Amino acid sequence: MSEAELHVLKARLRGGILNKVRRGEYRCALPTGFVYDEAGNVVLDSDAQVRETITYFFETFDRVGSACQTVKVFRNEGLNMPSRPCNQAAAIFRPLTASAALRVLNNPRYAGAYVYGRRLYRRSANGKKTVQRKRQFDDWLACIPEAHPGYITWERFQENLKILETNGRGYEVARASPPREGAALLQGRAVCGRCGRHFRVRYATRRGRQEAWYVCDRAHGSRGEPNCQSIAGSPIDEAIGALVVERMTPAAVELALEIRTEIEARHEEADQLRCRAIERAQIEADLAQRRFMLVDPGNRLVADTLEGEWNDKLRAMAKACEDREHGRQEEQLVLDDVVRERLVSMTTDFQKLWGDPGTPNRERKRLLTYLIEDATLIKIPAAGSTRIHVRFKGGKTETLTVLNPKSSAQQVKTQPQVVELVDKLLDEHIYSEIADLLNEQGLRPGGSARPGRGDDCFTASRVAYLVHRYGLRSRYDRLRDRGLLTKEEAATRLGIHPCTLVRWAQHSIITRLAYNAHAYLYEAPELNPPVKHCSRWNPLVDRAATIKAAKVSKPSYQTEGDAV
Numbered sequence: 001m002s003e004a005e006l007h008v009l010k011a012r013l014r015g016g017i018l019n020k021v022r023r024g025e026y027r028c029a030l031p032t033g034f035v036y037d038e039a040g041n042v043v044l045d046s047d048a049q050v051r052e053t054i055t056y057f058f059e060t061f062d063r064v065g066s067a068c069q070t071v072k073v074f075r076n077e078g079l080n081m082p083s084r085p086c087n088q089a090a091a092i093f094r095p096l097t098a099s100a101a102l103r104v105l106n107n108p109r110y111a112g113a114y115v116y117g118r119r120l121y122r123r124s125a126n127g128k129k130t131v132q133r134k135r136q137f138d139d140w141l142a143c144i145p146e147a148h149p150g151y152i153t154w155e156r157f158q159e160n161l162k163i164l165e166t167n168g169r170g171y172e173v174a175r176a177s178p179p180r181e182g183a184a185l186l187q188g189r190a191v192c193g194r195c196g197r198h199f200r201v202r203y204a205t206r207r208g209r210q211e212a213w214y215v216c217d218r219a220h221g222s223r224g225e226p227n228c229q230s231i232a233g234s235p236i237d238e239a240i241g242a243l244v245v246e247r248m249t250p251a252a253v254e255l256a257l258e259i260r261t262e263i264e265a266r267h268e269e270a271d272q273l274r275c276r277a278i279e280r281a282q283i284e285a286d287l288a289q290r291r292f293m294l295v296d297p298g299n300r301l302v303a304d305t306l307e308g309e310w311n312d313k314l315r316a317m318a319k320a321c322e323d324r325e326h327g328r329q330e331e332q333l334v335l336d337d338v339v340r341e342r343l344v345s346m347t348t349d350f351q352k353l354w355g356d357p358g359t360p361n362r363e364r365k366r367l368l369t370y371l372i373e374d375a376t377l378i379k380i381p382a383a384g385s386t387r388i389h390v391r392f393k394g395g396k397t398e399t400l401t402v403l404n405p406k407s408s409a410q411q412v413k414t415q416p417q418v419v420e421l422v423d424k425l426l427d428e429h430i431y432s433e434i435a436d437l438l439n440e441q442g443l444r445p446g447g448s449a450r451p452g453r454g455d456d457c458f459t460a461s462r463v464a465y466l467v468h469r470y471g472l473r474s475r476y477d478r479l480r481d482r483g484l485l486t487k488e489e490a491a492t493r494l495g496i497h498p499c500t501l502v503r504w505a506q507h508s509i510i511t512r513l514a515y516n517a518h519a520y521l522y523e524a525p526e527l528n529p530p531v532k533h534c535s536r537w538n539p540l541v542d543r544a545a546t547i548k549a550a551k552v553s554k555p556s557y558q559t560e561g562d563a564v
């Protein structure tokens with residue numbers, strides 16, 4: 001046989017195969033879990049263990065949402081995946097691998113579809129078949145859904161493919177990794193407000209607690225630049241949780257349903273308009289037909305024109321009918337009362353589920369997947385806050401502002417208002433008095449924020465520390481500014497011995513003010529200063545009593561000076 005004949009034969013055989021393929025009749029090797037029965041139909045494997053394991057595999061993937069997690073579940077539970085190599089009747093069980101899991105998830109036959117030509121093969125020089133490339137879905141030679149029984153539905157299969165695709169974008173800009181057990185709710189959904197890249201999530205255990213951070217370190221990884229932003233996770237997660245619970249209220253669902261009813265009413269109106277269009281097209285087509293029928297068959301030119309017109313009208317009518325059908329299909333989703341009630345009850349269930357401490361974070365993140373598209377975070381260090389722009393699935397946006405947690409140093413720092421108060425109190429009080437006043441007002445020193453130091457109170461030495469640390473003007477200087485004199489100065493001015501001055505001060509003949517717990521400054525009046533009496537005839541006690549009595553009867557005594 002010549003080369004040409006061989007080529008023709010081969011082409012005809014190939015043509016025959018392709019014809020069978022298009023009808024879904026061409027027999028090809030089946031994946032594990034399917035067999036051909038005597039009649040040549042594809043049926044599920046008769047081995048119950050094989051069937052159950054494959055069903056469990058798909059259930060596990062639904063639950064965990066990732067091929068690798070499925071492999072982990074199988075390993076932890078000690079399960080093996082069946083495999084039936086070619087030409088072997090008995091299935092062998094071996095540990096599930098990630099590649100096997102992906103192969104099963106990507107195989108449309110498990111969804112009961114007959115497919116052929118998903119890959120393009122080519123024979124290499126040694127005669128072996130090698131995969132040249134994968135074909136796009138549209139280029140498959142055959143794809144007949146629901147051709148035979150399957151383990152999952154066709155819709156489920158396509159959803160699984162979508163999940164796999166988003167999971168596989170780990171290192172792309174738009175990272176939407178499968179939800180993990182960590183506490184950072186915005187995992188894979190937080191976008192950096194400064195550079196537009198996706199945040200990575202970092203966890204660390206500090207003081208026995210696990211803390212999460214959103215870190216934008218892509219530039220660090222690729223170009224060694226410093227981290228773009230690093231934001232503590234807990235306040236952001238709390239704000240997002242509160243927002244989601246607040247939004248998922250029965251009132252919100254009722255409102256959405258009201259809008260839906262209104263839209264349905266509009267659809268009815270639109271449908272009526274489309275019906276009118278069909279009627280009009282029908283009338284015009286009838287008219288064109290009548291005109292064509294009435295024309296003289298001998299007058300070919302006119303007849304041709306009228307026939308063309310009739311055809312156009314018929315085409316217009318067909319299009320109007322098609323438009324109406326298309327529109328109706330789109331609007332078919334009508335919500336009845338049962339669905340409405342279910343939606344309302346779901347919101348309360350949602351709030352319960354979200355607030356339940358037993359709900360794993362993985363499930364919370366999954367719930368979030370249905371609500372939030374992404375959230376952009378911008379840290380504002382000057383204000384000590386972070387701005388969160390949340391984008392909901394429906395396209396609505398919401399902006400939140402949360403306070404960043406304070407650093408350890410900031411936490412133990414004394415509050416500025418306490419320092420201000422101390423500054424004010426220094427005019428009238430000494431350190432120990434100020435400490436008592438602060439404690440009375442329920443204020444606590446900064447150090448009380450440290451673990452186990454909650455009972456710390458202000459003491460004189462703590463107040464002294466604040467005064468020195470914040471450079472407040474000392475009480476001594478303040479009193480000196482007010483014109484108070486030291487013991488020696490006052491004694492010199494009054495012309496008495498310092499010991500006499502002290503005794504006078506003790507008996508309130510002159511005023512003295514403490515500038516610390518042990519020392520005083522003295523007021524020496526310029527007008528009518530007290531003079532020394534003979535204590536034999538006028539003891540100090542009597543003199544003090546006289547002054548006191550004079551002060552009570554004549555409050556303006558001080559301004560007039562000491563007349564005693």
Ligand SMILES: [Zn+2]
Nearest residue numbers: 192195216228
């Ligand atoms: Zn960034």
